[in-house]
Amino acid sequence: MLRQPAPVPGPAYKGSLSGSQFLSMCRAIRSGLPAQRYRHVLGVARTAARLAHRHGASPEKARIAALLHDIARGWPAAQLKAYARKHGLPVTPADETSPVLLHAAVGAEVARTEFGIEDEEVLGAIRRHTIALPGMTPLEKILYIADAVEPSRTYPERTKLAALGNESLDKGLLACLKSSLTYLMSREVPIDPGALALYNQLVGRREAAL
Numbered sequence: 001m002l003r004q005p006a007p008v009p010g011p012a013y014k015g016s017l018s019g020s021q022f023l024s025m026c027r028a029i030r031s032g033l034p035a036q037r038y039r040h041v042l043g044v045a046r047t048a049a050r051l052a053h054r055h056g057a058s059p060e061k062a063r064i065a066a067l068l069h070d071i072a073r074g075w076p077a078a079q080l081k082a083y084a085r086k087h088g089l090p091v092t093p094a095d096e097t098s099p100v101l102l103h104a105a106v107g108a109e110v111a112r113t114e115f116g117i118e119d120e121e122v123l124g125a126i127r128r129h130t131i132a133l134p135g136m137t138p139l140e141k142i143l144y145i146a147d148a149v150e151p152s153r154t155y156p157e158r159t160k161l162a163a164l165g166n167e168s169l170d171k172g173l174l175a176c177l178k179s180s181l182t183y184l185m186s187r188e189v190p191i192d193p194g195a196l197a198l199y200n201q202l203v204g205r206r207e208a209a210l
């Protein structure tokens, strides 16, 4: 069982966090995660803040969403399902089959209730960080890309995907999505129709620009 994170002291986060609140949040996150997961989280936070700065989004929101995105990633399946039921979070048939998927929605709820995060943009990015769908916000794209390309990831095309993300959020998103779809197809895992719709949309947009 994971230790419960300490709540962020002071007022709830609604758009900015003081330095001491930020450090307190980092300490609480570190105390609830294995070292390797915390290293990943820090990598995602640095990458997401850089992408946000480059593409005109809020680096602070990107950093906070990234720091909290995997807060429930290590929870056992039974704990994720019990938490989702207790907090009235939707549990889909896919979640029943693969409860690890719930770590995104559960993580957003933990961010809200334990860390005082009230900013819907931040919570939405955490809630949907495993889901690629048409209509993603810039912050959702940033977290999705940063999660895939942060420096502790070791797959061969990581640096190429990171460079595409630096160039354009949609180019980075398409490259990360293709990498994920290729992996899922190689394992003959069903593909979510939303992910395919996003792929078609991004490819169609690129074709239209040619």
Ligand SMILES: [Fe+2]
Pocket (backbone or CB within 6 Å): 069, 070, 073, 103, 129, 130
């Ligand atoms: Fe995750």
Ligand SMILES: [Fe+2]
Pocket (backbone or CB within 6 Å): 040, 044, 069, 070, 147
């Ligand atoms: Fe992650």
